[in-house]
Amino acid sequence: MTVDKRRPGRRPGSADTRGEILAAARKVFGEKGFDKATVRGIAREANVDPALVHHYFETKEGMFAAAMRLPFSPENIVKTLVEGPREEVGERLVRMILQVTASPETREPLLALIRSAMTNEQAVTMVREFFTNALLFQVADRMQVPHLRIEAAFAQMFGIVMARYVIRLEPLASAGHDELVEVLAPTIQRYFTG
Amino acid sequence: MTVDKRRPGRRPGSADTRGEILAAARKVFGEKGFDKATVRGIAREANVDPALVHHYFETKEGMFAAAMRLPFSPENIVKTLVEGPREEVGERLVRMILQVTASPETREPLLALIRSAMTNEQAVTMVREFFTNALLFQVADRMQVPHLRIEAAFAQMFGIVMARYVIRLEPLASAGHDELVEVLAPTIQRYFTG
Numbered sequence: 001m002t003v004d005k006r007r008p009g010r011r012p013g014s015a016d017t018r019g020e021i022l023a024a025a026r027k028v029f030g031e032k033g034f035d036k037a038t039v040r041g042i043a044r045e046a047n048v049d050p051a052l053v054h055h056y057f058e059t060k061e062g063m064f065a066a067a068m069r070l071p072f073s074p075e076n077i078v079k080t081l082v083e084g085p086r087e088e089v090g091e092r093l094v095r096m097i098l099q100v101t102a103s104p105e106t107r108e109p110l111l112a113l114i115r116s117a118m119t120n121e122q123a124v125t126m127v128r129e130f131f132t133n134a135l136l137f138q139v140a141d142r143m144q145v146p147h148l149r150i151e152a153a154f155a156q157m158f159g160i161v162m163a164r165y166v167i168r169l170e171p172l173a174s175a176g177h178d179e180l181v182e183v184l185a186p187t188i189q190r191y192f193t194g
Numbered sequence: 195m196t197v198d199k200r201r202p203g204r205r206p207g208s209a210d211t212r213g214e215i216l217a218a219a220r221k222v223f224g225e226k227g228f229d230k231a232t233v234r235g236i237a238r239e240a241n242v243d244p245a246l247v248h249h250y251f252e253t254k255e256g257m258f259a260a261a262m263r264l265p266f267s268p269e270n271i272v273k274t275l276v277e278g279p280r281e282e283v284g285e286r287l288v289r290m291i292l293q294v295t296a297s298p299e300t301r302e303p304l305l306a307l308i309r310s311a312m313t314n315e316q317a318v319t320m321v322r323e324f325f326t327n328a329l330l331f332q333v334a335d336r337m338q339v340p341h342l343r344i345e346a347a348f349a350q351m352f353g354i355v356m357a358r359y360v361i362r363l364e365p366l367a368s369a370g371h372d373e374l375v376e377v378l379a380p381t382i383q384r385y386f387t388g
Contacts, residue, residue, distance in 0.1 A: 118312050118360060128361050136363070151357060151366040152377050156346075159353030163345060166312060167322050169330070172345040183346050186388075187381045194380075 018056050021046045025067035030122050034064060034129035061134040068113050071106030074134040082142045089143070090189025091181055097157045098177045107165060114162075145192050153191040160184065212250050215240045219261035224316050228258060228323035255328040262307050265300030268328040276336045283337070284383025285375055291351045292371045301359060308356075339386050347385040354378065 024046035028037045039060060043050040057063035061074040077096065084092050101107045116123035131154070140150040160180070163169045172180075218240035222231045233254060237244040251257035255268040271290065278286050295301045310317035325348070334344040354374070357363045366374075 115312050118309050124361060128363060131361070132363060148365050148369055148373070148377060151363050152350075152354070152381075154363070155353030155357045155366070156350045156381070157353070158356060159349030159351070160346070162352060162356070163349045167318060167325070169322060169326060169345050169348070171342050172349070175342055179342070183342055183385075186384065187346075187350070190380065191377075 017046075017048060017052065021048065021053055021056060022063075022067045025063050029064060029067060029126050029130075033122075033125040034060075035133060039063070061130075064130055064134065069109035070113070071100050071110065074130075074138070077135060078138045078142070081139050086143070086193060087189075089192045090185035090187070093153065093157070093188050094181050094184045095177060097161065098180060101161050101165060107161075110161075111165065143192065149191040153188050156184065156187055156191075211240075211242060211246065215242065215247055215250060216257075216261045219257050223258060223261060223320050223324075227316075227319040228254075229327060233257070255324075258324055258328065263303035264307070265294050265304060268324075268332070271329060272332045272336070275333050280337070280387060281383075283386045284379035284381070287347065287351070287382050288375050288378045289371060291355065292374060295355050295359060301355075304355075305359065337386065343385040347382050350378065350381055350385075 021042065025037075025042045028042045028045050032041070037060065039053050039057075040050050042063070043053045046053070053063070057066060059075065064070075065073050080096060081089060081093060101110065113123070113127060117127040136150045136154055137147065139145070140147050160172070164173050164175075215236065219231075219236045222236045222239050226235070231254065233247050233251075234244050236257070237247045240247070247257070251260060253269065258264075259267050274290060275283055275287060295304065307317070307321060311321040330344045330348055331341060333339070334341050354366070358367050358369075
């Protein structure tokens with residue numbers, strides 16, 4: 001008689017394993033927030049080996065972005081902002097946010113996350129911790145910008161996305177990227193270097 | 195026999211008339227949006243004479259603010275911004291928004307209105323038309339500021355209120371008014387006069 005030595009319930013990678021890990025990640029991030037969620041805890045919830053989670057997702061940040069279907073990886077955003085010329089970071093940030101939110105396919109998951117944070121206390125914690133620790137403080141600390149100023153820049157661009165795509169204020173909703181860069185980039189630049 | 199000459203259903207002002215007008219206003223603003231709602235239509239919905247509506251609420255803007263329990267009258271906001279020194283409008287606007295949103299009693303009705311706009315298409319129209327026509331364009335046209343720049347200023351302060359009171363980012367959520375004025379007033383000032 002052959003003994004199956006796999007631990008019961010622990011399954012190897014299958015066609016759907018990645019999807020099951022992401023479903024488990026959504027549940028664990030929602031319950032624990034971003035900071036307290038662990039790769040180990042998500043693996044347990046998905047009933048797979050932690051090594052398999054690491055195989056699919058290199059970082060907790062990347063797993064969060066994939067689980068929420070966000071149209072960007074936090075690491076790429078941080079890299080784009082930190083690595084270019086400091087005196088052009090305002091324009092770089094404004095163009096990046098405008099591009100990431102330009103099409104409904106990439107914009108809707110981001111808006112869904114924000115909507116959930118508007119109405120659900122668990123989602124607020126998750127969103128706050130993710131934005132703070134995976135994005136804002138990463139950029140602030142690597143570029144030596146005070147946290148309050150990074151958050152003012154975040155608020156400016158968050159407000160623009162809301163006013164443009166949710167409230168749909170005109171002429172803002174129809175304005176082109178160049179026109180918006182002209183108005184907004186000096187604000188962001190001042191928060192970073194002003 | 196005495197004949198009651200009042201038209202059936204048309205009631206004179208009573209203790210509860212003001213509340214009934216506001217309930218009717220919420221219904222009509224929600225259904226028609228801010229622009230298409232009329233004092234006459236709200237009076238019909240409340241089953242009172244339009245003169246009575248005018249007696250309680252001088253303007254449609256004031257009725258909207260009262261119906262949504264907003265902690266400000268649009269006319270007062272416009273007046274405060276337009277009438278003070280132009281070179282201090284940035285600080286004036288930032289302090290006003292911080293004061294209006296400082297206590298939960300005044301902040302919650304505003305957040306409720308924004309939450310409804312995040313999730314409900316009828317509410318979006320109402321909110322967009324109200325902000326545009328009762329506030330933003332009033333200020334922009336009287337101060338000769340391009341509409342896009344007024345909306346950038348709106349987006350900055352809208353984002354601050356959301357980041358401070360909904361997402362509760364730190365250190366933004368705990369920052370004092372003076373500290374926030376120092377960071378934000380130059381941004382708003384530049385949109386108005388820059």
